[in-house]
Amino acid sequence: MQKLIQVIIERKTDLLLALWQHVQISIIALVIAMLIAIPLAIWVVRHRRFSEFFLQLTSILQTIPSLALLGLLIPFVGIGTLPAIIALVVYALLPIFQNTYLGISEIDPSIEEAADAFGMSSARKLFKVELPIAMPQIISGIRTALVLIIGTATLAALIGAGGLGTFIMLGIDRNDTSLLIIGAVSSAILAVTLSLVVRWFQSIKPIHAILAFLSLLLLIGSGSVYTTYYNRIENxxxxxxxxxxxxxxxxxxxxxxxxxxxxxxxxxxxxxxxxxxxxxxxxxxxxxxxxxxxxxxxxxxxxxxxxxxxxxxxxxxxxxxxxxxxxxxxxxxxxxxxNTYALAVTEKFKKENNLNNISDLAKINGLLKPGMTLEFIDRDDGMRGLQKAYGFKVSAKSMEPALRYEAINDGRINLVDAYATDSELKEYNLALLKDDKNFFPAYQxxxxxxxxxxxxxxxxxxxxxxxxxxxxxxxxxxxxxxxxxxxxxxxxxxxxxxxxxxxxxx
Structure with a gap:
């Protein structure tokens, strides 16, 4: 706990910046999703033959893996905040659309008939009768979408959009539990806090809710304008x-x-x-x-x-x-x-099997239990090409960079990919096998x-x-x-x- 507090104190500026970035991305995505999903659901209620199509469409969009969606967006909109917001909007559409549609479509027909009997126009009936009755269900959909957005927004760090995911990715990369806890707990607290704020909007008068919501948007907008202005200075x-x-x-x-x-x-x-x-x-x-x-x-x-x-x-x-x-x-x-690629084993495994070169691995092919990064497994200058060049064939487990070193230290695997300058080689006393066929290219x-x-x-x-x-x-x-x-x-x-x-x- 003491170490955790020390890390928070040391990184408080970075934490506040990441928190602000996370809030900005999340709120902007939520507002855009609401502006799309709520009007669309209201329109679909009036044209129910399209309901199944849009329900299925929003469901399909939410099943797309988040990393795949971010990867698909990069060629079109680059990296940074924009693709992150687009991806979050896509994931938020289903709960808001579905709850708005169900909330209005399931209103007691006798209430609808009474409104018509009073001569209400469609717009007046919507705002005076349907939306007030459906509001609890709509708010529930918004809260669900918000929690989903905040959790998914941690992936924004992978494409340079910042946010609390920066702490999580850094914690995984450096095997630092404190950074992981800070990122995960902060994200959870933010989700609960904003969910309660959305719930509070439901309990106050509509005019006060609108004013509070506009104030929140103004605050976020002011921060974005300031950031844009600041970035105009040549940096x-x-x-x-x-x-x-x-x-x-x-x-x-x-x-x-x-x-x-x-x-x-x-x-x-x-x-x-x-x-x-x-x-x-x-x-x-x-x-x-x-x-x-x-x-x-x-x-x-x-x-x-x-x-x-x-x-x-x-x-x-x-x-x-x-x-x-x-x-x-x-x-x-x-x-x-x-900093070229290399293969590493423990000193004990090296001595027991008389290993010096990568070519020696072919003699103990059946004993090998590799754990390697997904990137290395998939690269032509990685595992795919390496096995062809050296004549051994094994199936490697895909692991995060830091985790593979923990695994070889614990004896769960016995061969890992490495970079020649990795600190873990010294930390875990690992030995590099000589690339005796000069397979790996230079990485300067x-x-x-x-x-x-x-x-x-x-x-x-x-x-x-x-x-x-x-x-x-x-x-x-x-x-x-x-x-x-x-x-x-x-x-x-x-x-x-x-x-x-x-x-x-x-």
């Missing part, structure tokens, strides 16, 4: 993928840029998402710079088949040229370390940006090129260990390295 936005290593790097970028240009205003977006999300954000001017690996460029971001078994320099040169040619992007000089990190941005910001390019050829594999593994295991802030670790290597002054 340099640097994002990083999930994990300690990208966060360390972007903090180095920030310090180097600001040290080289006192007028630079750098904003960081750590744990922004996976490779394709960041690349899309860069192409759509949602961010200006992010660190990318040469192997990832050739495997994921550029078109066409790429030759295998290249040197690190050849891999970087090809990645740089193809990015420039295909996407008009500038790939700055790479750092020294090569370097800043990626638009060529237009690079031409407009020569001081930024000069500052970031100070990292060229710096940071060894050992350096990066030690820095990752400091963040993930010793729980030191990534910004402090980055600063210490830059000072120790005379890249900035103390």
């Amino acid at each position: 340099i936005t640097i994002a990083g993928k999930l994990g300690s290593e990208p966060e360390i790097l972007i903090n180095m970028y920030k310090e180097l840029i600001e040290d080289n240009d006192e007028h630079a205003n750098v904003q960081l977006k750590p744990n922004f998402g996976k490779t394709t999300f960041l690349f899309s954000a860069l192409q759509n001017d949602q961010i200006d710079i992010y660190p990318e690996f040469s192997g990832s460029v050739l495997e994921t971001l550029v078109k066409g088949k790429v030759a295998k078994h290249q040197t690190a320099q050849e891999t970087y040169d090809l990645a740089k040229n193809m990015l420039s040619k295909e996407d008009k992007l500038t790939y700055l000089k790479p750092m020294q370390y090569n 990190g370097a800043p990626l940006m638009k060529t237009k941005f690079a031409n407009q910001h020569p001081k930024v390019v000069k500052a970031l090129n100070k990292l060229a050829g710096k940071i060894s594999n050992q350096d990066m593994q030690e820095m990752n260990y400091a963040v993930n295991v010793k729980k030191e802030p990534a910004a402090s670790v980055a600063h210490q390295y830059l000072v120790q290597h005379d890249l900035i002054k103390e």
